[in-house]
Amino acid sequence: MLHNGPIGVFDSGYGGLTVFKEIVKELPQYDYIYLGDNARVPYGTRSFETVYRYTWECVQRLFEMGCRLVILACNTASAKALRTIQQQNLPELSDLRRVLGVIRPTAEVVGTLTQTGEVGILGTQGTVASGSYVIEIAKFFPEIKVVQEACPMWVPLVENNEFNSEGADYFIKKNLDNLFAKSANVDTLVLACTHYPLLEEKIRKQVPANVNLVSQGEIVARSLNDYLLRHPEIAVLCSSNGSRQFYTTESTGSFDKKAEIFLGHAVTSSHLEL
CATH class of the missing domain: 3.40.50.1860 (Rossmann fold)
Known part of the structure; x- marks a missing residue:
């Protein structure tokens, strides 16, 4: 039994x-x-x-x-x-x-949050390289464009309690600039790493007011x-x-x-x- x-x-x-x-x-x-x-x-x-x-x-x-x-x-x-x-x-x-x-539950709902039909994925190099979000989102919302950006410095910043530092501001801005350079129409950003909610306040300061930030918890x-x-x-x-x-x-x-x-x-x- x-x-x-x-x-x-x-x-x-x-x-x-x-x-x-x-x-x-x-x-x-x-x-x-x-x-x-x-x-x-x-x-x-x-x-x-x-x-x-x-x-x-x-x-x-x-x-x-x-x-x-x-x-x-x-x-x-x-x-x-x-x-x-x-x-x-x-x-x-x-x-x-x-x-x-944690990927599938996020993919199931993210398409309901975007008005432009373009979603950005902020994740580790491994998550981005796997293409898992692109694959899973396409199953539920095939019409949505997915733009990805690997943020290799974000986890070390959080793990070392540097997420409130000026260094964090620099790397957050760098990666967000890279993502929006790929597409300026992204209006929904998935924080595709469970460390990233600790950076959410700084991320919000760097993105337009109309952009949704999606934490997975x-x-x-x-x-x-x-x-x-x-x-x-x-x-x-x-x-x-x-x-x-x-x-x-x-x-x-x-x-x-x-x-x-x-x-x-x-x-x-x-x-x-x-």
Whole structure:
């Protein structure tokens, strides 16, 4: 008989905490385990094979800790690993387990937000190179033009608590100028990395007032709620005691300090050795 367990939320670092925060707000009754692979961050510049291997290792650890449902709260992992995990790894398991990502829920709604029919994607090099947003958005809104811009410095700025610095202003302006040079008609920008909401205030200052900024946390949280309503066989496997656990593959002291920036409250994490 299958025992129920927490919902797992995975990210390569801290960015997934922006999604975790919204999921907990939307569905506070469930138990959650957050796992950050901080020892091997960043994922954005790594190969497809490496991102897949790292992600699957972490997903398996969450399964071992009792999770039956895992959310990849990481765009790079969703882009480079999710499909392989869903199509190859999960069918080999002897029981019911599911892994979901953050790209598809965003792609399902982004077309309803644009008036010009042009959407910009701001993401890591890995997410942009994968073309995942272009592919997924085309499935739901084939008429929409998608313009992408890789922002390799944005994650390090956030990870090193430099997101309020003048250096952040410089790189944000540089990447936004690059994107709008590709098309001035973009009126909806997807922050296609879960770190980027911490830069949202600075981004808003650099874009026209009519441009929508799309953060993924609330979208993913609503999508998960809908998924569990449509799949009661999965919902029943998710335990509901309102507990929260945090794990990191790096220093717990560093994780706790930075996690507080993302969540707005103190956390106490445990170290996980892979």
